[in-house]
Amino acid sequence: MSRTPTSHRSKNLNSSSSLSLLHNLTHLALSPTHFVHFPHHTLRSVSSFSKLMVAEMEYANWDLEAAVKFIHPNTVFTKPTH
Numbered sequence: 001m002s003r004t005p006t007s008h009r010s011k012n013l014n015s016s017s018s019l020s021l022l023h024n025l026t027h028l029a030l031s032p033t034h035f036v037h038f039p040h041h042t043l044r045s046v047s048s049f050s051k052l053m054v055a056e057m058e059y060a061n062w063d064l065e066a067a068v069k070f071i072h073p074n075t076v077f078t079k080p081t082h
Contacts, residue, residue, distance in 0.1 A: 065077070
């Protein structure tokens with residue numbers, strides 16, 4: 001299985017779902033649309049980070065089920081592969 005370097009994945013994480021469109025806004029320039037877009041971009045960023053973290057854990061041969069069950073013992077996976 002071919003793997004890209006971790007630094008490449010970090011770059012992908014930083015560039016995907018970027019909130020850079022919100023960086024130059026002042027409080028006077030904010031509109032309700034910005035408040036709708038912010039949670040959407042946040043959710044995409046968290047999802048992207050989680051997928052990358054799981055991929056790294058799998059690559060390092062972690063037992064993902066054991067790791068999750070250690071934190072949340074009653075966890076039920078919706079997909080057997082996750």
